[in-house]
Amino acid sequence: MAPKKIIAICQSGGEFVTNKDDGSLEYIGGEAYALDLDEKTHLKDVKQELSETFRCGVNGMTIKYFLPGNKKTLITISKDKDLKRMINFFNDSDQVEIFIIAEEAGTRNVSNMPASRSSRTTASEALVLPVTPMDLMFADDQLVLEQVTDTSPLGTFPSSSNNEKHHKATSQWENNITGVDQRFNSFPEFREALHKYSIAHGFTYKYKKNDSHRVTVKCKSEGCPWRIYASRLATTQLICIKKMNGQHNCEGATAKAGYRATRGWVGNIIKEKLKVSPNYKPKDIANDIKREYGIQLNYSQAWRAKEIAREQLQGSYKEAYNQLPLFCQKIVETNPGSLATFATKEDSSFHHLFVSFNASILGFQRGCRPLIFLDSTLLYSKYQGTLLAATAADGNDDAFPVAFAVVDEETDENWHWFLQELKSAVSISRQITFISDFQKGIRQSLHDIFGKDCYHGFCLRYVAEKLNEDLRGQFSHEARRLMVQDLYAAAHAPKLEDFNRCAENIKAISPEAYNWVMQSEPDHWANAVFKGSRYNHMTSSFGQLFYDWVQEVSELPITQMVDVLRGKMMEMMYTRRVESSEWITKLTPMMEDKLQNETLKAQPLQVLLSHGGTFEVRGESLETVNIDRWDCSCKEWHLNGLPCSHAIAVFQWLGRSSYDYCLPCFTIESYCMTYAESINPIPNVENPETGEVQTSVIVTPPPSKRPPGRPKTKHADYYDSIKRQLQCSKCKGLGHNKKTCEKHNRIEIEAADPLLLPDLQAEEPQECST
Structure with a gap:
């Protein structure tokens, strides 16, 4: 039977627009192309055809699509497995929309010149600017490009190809200001249009009047008659240009005055690209602005412009804390059975937020082992903070997020609160094994909250x-x-x-x-004497997948960070549910492989009946198997939850199935129950519906802010990260080398001239006696 084909509607050249009502994305503009896909299609062939169609490079091409029924989360296709997964998602549909995001080919690697307030560029640096060589000066709120005299030997100016690129980039703004009677919705809209207009026409301006009622602007060049006056249109909120003299007599403003580019302007320029590529780096921003507009930014300027653009897209970090009451309410409304609680300090500043979705709670209870890993990771947003997480292991040994919390700082008090909330989310009908570090706060809190219903395993790292x-x-x-x-x-x-x-x-x-x-x-921490069941998991960093997600979104405002994590968990549950529907074995793939490996080891073993349900198994060692207790003297059955080779040899001798002696959580049936529930989208709390009741609770940001410098990251496994300590090659002592070894140097001096030794001893400081 031939594989089913679906039609991919490939769109490129447009932009994503966010719906203010529900936060969903819509792709507007561009051109489209139809492409046939099936399970045998390779991603490289798709990229090649799209490259030829849309005339873009294969290496700079990114392909994305929406999950069925989800217009908020874009999924990236980076390998053949991703393409096949998308085709499986839309197997019941005849077509799918995919979006091609192509970076402009030939991006030059332009170094970021550090700009000071009074420094001037060299001639070679100036030559990359449009029309004429320029200097770069930086003020607190703007970049100013001023004319300088060309000092190159040949008087070389920028190539025409560069000029054409810059002109093409700014030509779209040449008619932003058309003249008298032109109207704008607000003064900020007018000021932004004016700013782009000045860049397109290459002149600078200054405000004569600039308030909430009127704006008067004139050309900054002395004696130039260009000016414009705008004010509010009577009885309306519209802004209208009342007077304008559009003529310059400054002999071509570009040759005399240059132009300026504020950080807000740069932020507006990069905003759309930042929406599609959240990891847009400041050095790439500087390179793109230099290539497209001829303006040189250094790293800090590009970084600040990115911060402005990010706040325009994501909203205020401060306001996000005030949205927490409504946000928690929406989580519970859209995902009944979920837990979403927060608390503030006496001064109304944020203290902590706990979230556990109903799908996670039921998934842990129905299909996961009674094993929870506790760990934390720093957040790098404006007000920093720490994320505490509880992750479990599903039947295929993959990480399963159960609950997480955002706290102002990692303290014993916050860990105690987190574990109290966690107890209300997880079932305590069975003893749970927790794995974490052995700090006193976690240890004492586990004892106080869970008591004898838990075991505490120390993280080996x-x-x-x-x-x-x-x-x-x-x-x-x-x-x-x-x-x-x-x-x-x-x-x-x-x-x-x-x-x-x-x-x-x-x-x-x-x-x-x-x-x-x-x-x-x-x-x-040792398997041989640990009383609980940790299934051979020795460290608390088992849920690395979840912590990788956190690192990707740790700079977002708190409500958006939680919502993006929710989206990733929603996608993970959907993907694993679809993938598991195709499994045909009794156990999950990971556990099936382990069981088959143990079955191969069981072939040469000899089984002898001892008495009742006890058997003696001979091989390289002599082991005792008790099938009634599900136990073997090698202890592997107890540690892993799967029968060891000795037990499998007994089952084969008895004619029984090994699958009957595997823990239920390793079966595909339990795995499907783990991912049976779904996490639902949450409405956009930044734009609540009309008439929606707002809570009276005020939440302000925590007092702490992100410290300067590069954030510290957690160590990898300590087994591989021991640093070499300095050791002397002569005396074998630690903490010094042979050049600074006092003992070795003393011996050499004594051998060379014994008479010098008393003099050296006399120069050494003597201890004072009382």
Whole structure:
């Protein structure tokens, strides 16, 4: 049977417009092209055909589409698997809309020149500007380009191709101001039109009057008659140009006055591109503005322009906090059964926000293991903060977000509050294993809130960091590496004797390190003595997928950040639900592979009946299997939740199915129940519907702001990140090298001239005696 084809309506050259009522996106303008797709279509072939059709480069092409029924979230197609997934999403439909975003080919790598208030460009830098060489001066709120004399030997001016590019970019603004009786909806609209008009015609201007009733503007060139006067049209809110003299006598304003570009203007220019590409980098902004308009920006100027554009698109960071009451209300209304609570401090400043969607709550209860990972990550928005998260592991060993919270700072109090809210979201009908670092706040809160209904496993990465920190400076790099290696081996060891052997290896290096390990409560981090079930997951950073999402949106205002995370969770649940519908095995793919690997290992094993449900299995080792207790002396069955090779050998000897002895959470049926519920979109709270009741609660931003400098990131697995410590190659001491080794230098001096040694000793400072 031939694969079903769908028609892709490929659109390019338009722009996305946001619907103010519901926040959905609509693509307007551009041209369209129809393309046939099926499951055998390759992405490279699609890009090649679109490149030829729309005359754009393949490398700079981005292809996006909307999920069915969701006009807020754009999904990117970057590989063949993404293309196939899109075709599966729209299998019941005859066509799909895709959007081609093509970057202009031939972007030049223009270096960002640091601009000071009085610095001037060199001749070679000036030559890339349009029409005439220009200087760059930066004021607090604007960039000013002024004429300079050409100092190049040949008097070379910018190439005509550059001039044409710049003229093409600004020609669209040449008729922004048409003359008397032209009307605008507001003064800001008039000022923006005037600003673009001045750039297109290459002159600067200054305000003679500029208030809420009237605006009078004249050319900045002395004696030039160009001027314009606009005021409010009587009995209306419209702004009308009443007088205008459009003639210049300054011999071509571009040759004499130059023009200026405010950060607000740059923000308006890049706003549409920032909407499509949120990770638009300041250096790329500077390069694009230089190429298209001939204006040189340095990094900080481009960064500030991006901040202005971002606030225009996303709204005020401050106002986002005040929208939290309505936002939480909308979450619960659109997703019944969800939890969305927030709290403020006495001064009404933001304290913390907790969110757990009903789909996550039911998914964890129905199909996930009773295992939750607790971790945190810094946010880099204007008011910073920290995100606390609780993630679980689904039946295919993928991360499943259960709940998260945004707090003003990571404190014991906020962790206690988060765990209290989490308890109301998750079922405690079964004992839950929590994995986190071993800070006192989490440990004590788990004991107070969950009591005996939970086990607490320490994150192995934090244990390794603590070992290194407490013993820092006492051991060489190689010794420390071996100790951490033995610590990891001890943690993963399934049997007590294996754990003890690894601990003895540490003792051989250092009895002090061995004592540290034995006093660090191994029953919280070592498999051999841990009482709960952590399924061989040793670190709290299991939900890396979720934390990657957070990093992508950590600079957004708080309500938008939460809504984007909701959209990503909604997409994840939909995608996994669709993918699992095609699975044909009894277990999920990951667990099916593990079970089959254990089945292969079981082939050469010999089974002997001991008594009742107990069996002896002989292979490289002698193990005892009790099928009634679902237990094997190798401990792998208990650690992983899947039968080990010894147990599978017994099932084959008895003629039983191994699938009957797997945990239910590993079956496809449970996996489908995990993703059976959906997360629904949330209305745009920035533009509430007419007549909608607003809460009287005021929420202001937290007092802390983002500190200067590059934000710190979390370490990778500490096993791989131990830094080499300085060690002397002569005396083998730590913290210095042979050049600064006092002992080695003393021996050399004594060997060269023993008479100098007393003089050196006399020069050394002596201890004062009392």
